[in-house]
Amino acid sequence: MKKKVFFLFVGLYILLLLALLAFLRPADPFPILLLGLYILGLFCCVFSPFGWSLTRLRREAVDTSPFEFLFRSPHSVEDCLSFLSRRNVRDRLFYQFYEEGGAFFICFLGTPSAGKDCFSSLYRMEFRQEELGCCFRLHFVEEKLHFTYPVIFWGLVEDFMAQKLDAQRLPRK
Secondary structure, three states: OHHHHHHHHHHHHHHHHHHHHHHHOOOOOHHHHHHHHHHHHHHHHHHHHHHHHHHHHHHHHHHHHHHEEEEEEOOOHHHHHHHHHOOOOOOOOEEEEEEEOOEEEEEEEEEOOOEOOOOOEEEEEEEEEEOOEEEEEEEEEEEOOOOOOOOOOHHHHHHHHHHHHOOEEEOOO
């Protein structure tokens, strides 16, 4: 959408420049046309990438923060990793748990009642060992349909963490 507005602006700017040339009818329109195109090029190269990158960063910060939650489990980090690496028939969700580049990821694939692949929500998990168990942060990464929000109902994820790791979600600060 932003690119469409930008190109609309560029087109209107060029039309305005041509209208100015038609109104003034200078003897030599080339310097005015060259100066107008130079200003347009300067605007395109300097301001538009900067504006798009700021908008993208702002959108990413807003979109992902509501889907980050903190949990506390009475088990150690090693126990939690072990529990997550073994699936059993009582699990409330189909999932894949793996480590990649020093980070842990869990991808929820569906519910046993609805079948596999009804959704595919990927989360990053960050663990921290504490005196009495561990805390972990569950951070939404992506959805298979490239939505900026998870399709899975959040209650299913909370129930899964409670059943699998005896984890309780901590309130936001």
